Amino acid sequence: MLRTVMLPTDFSDDCESILGFASGLPALGVKVVVLTHVVEASGMEGPIIAEKVDEVRDRLRTSAAVLEAAGLKVEVRVPTGDPFDTIVALATEAGVDAIVCGSHAKGLMTQLVAGSVSERLLRDAPVPMLLARFDLLKNQGDPGSLLKRFGEKVLMPTDFSLSASHAFTSAMELPKGLIKTLYLMHAVDPGLTGEKLRRAEEGAEFHLKNLQAMAQQQGISASVVVRRGEPQRAILEELDERRATGVITGTRGRNAIQEALMGSVSMTLLRQASCPVMIVP
Template sequence: MPFSKLLVGVDLTEISDAVVNSAKQIAGTFGAKLYLTTIIEPPMPVLSVEPDTFVEAEELSILLELEKELQKEAKEKLEKYASNLSREGYIVETIVEVGNIVDTILDLIEEKEIDLLVIGSHKKGLIDKLLLGSVSKKLINESPVSTLIVKGKQIDKLEKLLVGYDFLPSSKQAILTAEEIAILTNGEIFIVHADTDIKFAHIKGIYKTIEEKKKQILQEIVSDLNSKGISAFFEILKEPAIEAILEEIEKYNPDLVILGKRKSSTLKRLFLGTTAQKIVENAFSPVLIVRRKNE
C-alpha cells in the first residue's frame, strides 16, 4: 500500500511542526506529494447562513475581518512550510478553506484522491495524554483512507515498527504496510499479539491447539519477512490487548505503531474498534491506522 498523496492537517498550534515533519518523513519514504491544509471554522457558524438575523452589520463586519485575518495567517504559515519543503525536493500544495473541519477534510480526501491523512492527536500539545480531541476522533473513524495520528513524538525515522496483530484481515493489512515501510527504511518489525483466548483455558485441549496454531502462523509471517531481508520478531502476551500493546509500546519505544481498521459486517463500514481506540488515545508514539483501498 504505497502512499502517493498525503493530506496533512495543519491547525496553527504548537503541534503543527511535528505533524508536518512526520508527514515529510512518510512522503520522503514513498516519494509522495504533500497537501498541507488548514481549515478555518467560521467564528460563529450560524452566521454563514443568516447573518442579518443574529448580528448587526457592524458586528458582522468585525467577525468577517477576524475570519480574513485567520485565513491570512494560515496562508502565510502554510506557504512557509511549503517553501522549506520545496527546497528539499518535496512536491507540495497548500489549501486554506473556511468551513466545518471534518466535512471539509473528508471532501478534500475525495477531491484530491488522498490515500493517507496525517493529523495531530490533540490541540493541547504533542505529549498530551488526554482523550483524542473531538475533531481527531471523528476524522479517525470517518476517514475513508489510512490515517496517521501524530502524538507523543514526531516521526524522525522509521526504523522500529510495532504492529498490533489479531489474525483478522485488518491486521494482516497492517503487516503488509509495515513490510512496505521496512523494505524502504531498513526497519525492523515487532508483532504483538494479545492472547485473549486464554479465558477458554479450561478447555485445555482446544486452547492448546489454538495457541500452537497462532505461534505457527506468526512464525511463518516472521520467516517470510526475514526472507525479504526484514528483521522481525513476535511476542504473544497472555493479557488484555489494550494493556499488552500499550506496555510493549512503552518498552519498545517504536517510531511508529501500526494498527488495522476493522470492517463491521453489520454496519458495512469500517470503524476503529475499542482496543485500537484506546491505544490511539493512550500511546506515546505516532499511530498509523491502516485501511485497505476501495473498502
C-alpha cells in the same frame, strides 16, 4: 505506498511540532504534502469568507517552507465547510495515501476537530492515519527524526481481521529496506484456559508465522510474539519491552465486538504509545 499525504493544521501552539514531525516524511517515501486548514464558514458572508480564505492561504504558505526545506512538494488547500466531511472529501479528491496528525493524551487533535469529530476521523477516515503524541514531539530536538527512525523496530499487533491484513500490506509497501525489524504480535484472550487456550495460541502462532514468512521474503527480519492478556495492556508492554520505534495496526475487527476492541486499542495507542503510530482502515 506512501507518496502523497494530507497534513491538516489549526495554527495552534502545536503546529510547529507537527510540521517538524512531517519534515521526516521523505524517509517513508512521501513526495507530496497537501497542507490544509478547513475554514468553517457557516454564518459568514461571501466577502468575509474570501478574506478569511486568503489569510489562511498566506499562513499555510509560510508554514510550507519547513516542509519544502525537507525536499517535499507542498500543495496548499483552503476548503470551507464541516471539518470532518471536508477533510474526508479532500483526502479522496486529492488522492492522498495517508493523513498526518498529532495527538494529545486526551485524544486525537486535528484541524479544528474535537470531540466526536476526532473519533469519526479515527473510525471512518478512508486512508491510513499517521500520528504521534504532541508531548513526544516536543521532547525531540528534531521531531522529524521520529519518522527517520520509524522502521528500525516496528511492532504490528494483529487480530487477523481484514483491517489487520490491510495494515500488513501497507507495511510491506513501504520503501524497501525501511523496516529493519518487525515484531508480529497477537494477544490471546486472558480468560481462556486448558484446551481452548492451547488452540488459541497454536492458531495465533500459525497465522503469525505465515505473515513472518511473507515479511522475510521482502528482506525484513520478522519475529513472532504471542502474549496472553488484555490487548491494550499487552501491546503497550510489548511496545516498551521492545523499545519499538513505530507501530502499524488496523482499526477494525472481524465482528462487532472486535470492532469496538480494535477502536479501543487504536485510541490507547494514540494516547500512550511512545513512538509514531500508523492506523490502517
